Amino acid sequence: MSRVAYVNGVYRPHREATVHVEDRGFQFADGVYEVWSVFDGRMADFDGHMTRLHRSLNELRIDIPMTRDALTRVLKETIRRNRVRNGIVYLQVTRGTARRDHPFPAPGTPPSVVVTSKSIPFSRSQAQAAKGVAVVTYPDIRWGRCDIKTVGLLPNVLAKQAARDKGAYEAWMVDEMGLITEGSSTNAWIVDQDGKLRTRDTQANILRGITRAAIMDLVKAEGIELDERPFSVDEAKQAKEAFFTAAGAFVMPAISIDGVRIGDGKPGPITTKLRERYLEAARRDAV
Template sequence: MTRTVYVNGEYLPENEAKVSIFDRGFLFADGVYEVTSVLGGKLIDFAGHAKRLERSLNELEMANPISTEDLLEVHRQLVDRNGITDGLIYLQITRGAPDDRDFAFPPADTAPTIVLFTQNKPGLADAPQAKTGMKIISVEDLRWGRRDIKTVQLLYPSLGKMAAKKAGCDDAWMVEDGFVTEGTSNNAYIVTKDGTIVTRQLSNDILHGITRAAVLRFAREAQMKVEERPFTIEEAQNAAEAFVTSASAFVMPVVEIDGAPVGTGKVGDIAPRIREIYLEEMRKAAI
């Protein structure tokens, strides 16, 4: 089945969709993106993703070509037209396609480019890895300084993913000045031996995760202790548990870091409980 995608106001078969070779997303990675999960045919935390999208665009002084209401309708149309029960919707907005390549921003009246497409992921919330846990490695964080903006500059995270794959692991945590910033496509957490959930505080150093915000809110509502501060790889290796959160993986336990087991080396109790709460509450609130 050929997917229906959305490009600049049109719904098209994926093999007919085109973007200019002069698009600044292609030439300069001058664009932002969001990924929204779909469970049971409904959107998970759409409002959070729409709000972060607006922030990313504002930080880059980029025009938003679509209202939140119209964006919601596009998401729903793509879910319906592609028969998505469980899956993902990828959205990308760039500064558009001027007449030629130039480091300077194009004229203000240059139309932004907007693209959305779906990925069908049956059983998205039932990933086997949630029961077995992830193995990760650490890599130096060499990204630019504004990681709070969700840009399409994803080459270094991609290299981190590949380094993990070559090491026989699932992902990498990036480290700067001795402390973990985040995973290649997720926020990172540990659970101390007294049950405290620790994750790095918000700043320009990490992405302000939509799943992160919901997970911390639910954890606090469940009377779990949360501490927002940096932690080291050594502290993570000596923790009781570790896990990551993202829009596509939700809450995923980590059982090994740089070859050392975390806790017992098996999935603990806290991460699965948080995952259970998150999925239950997000399904209730889905639209």
């Protein structure tokens, strides 16, 4: 079956779905996006992603394109038309189409809305998590508002490709002080030598990950000690466990960083427990 995309009010065959050449998302990366994991045809962490979407739009002064209920119907219909049981649904909202000029277009210019959905075998993620994956480090060269989930992802693309070039799954970005900020498309975590779970706080220039927030709720429920504090590359390499979180990766164990083995080179007990608990909760609460 061919895929289907929603573009500005119309469902189209994926291969025919287009936006205008002067869409500001295309010409200026002037837009935002969200990605929901789909379990059994339902979206995980729905409210968190929707809340962050509205925050990102407000921060960039892009008009909210439709009501929450209407957008929810579009997301669900796109999932249904693509017959996705397990996978993702992707939403992108840009400032719209207007003659190319840096300032905002005239008030009332309608935002552009694109929604796509695709199946991803859950077994693939499970197999990767069972073995763990490799991470490399990369300089963080992003702009100063990484808390907004914009489509301006060129530094992330370069970091992700650097990881691929070295046979790794993910790149953890490092600031000018030698501290890890986050992954190219994930939030970074370690269990340090003292046994404390650590991840960078959201007052820093990092994305407020929705999966990250869900994990923090689970950490509290499990009684695991958490320290929201930056860690250096050396601390990460000396950690007992390391992992990263994201809508597509869930909780993914990192068993090496820059070729240095983490712990015993296998997914650790805290990482494994949090992945299991997260998947249980995500499936249970999906909408």
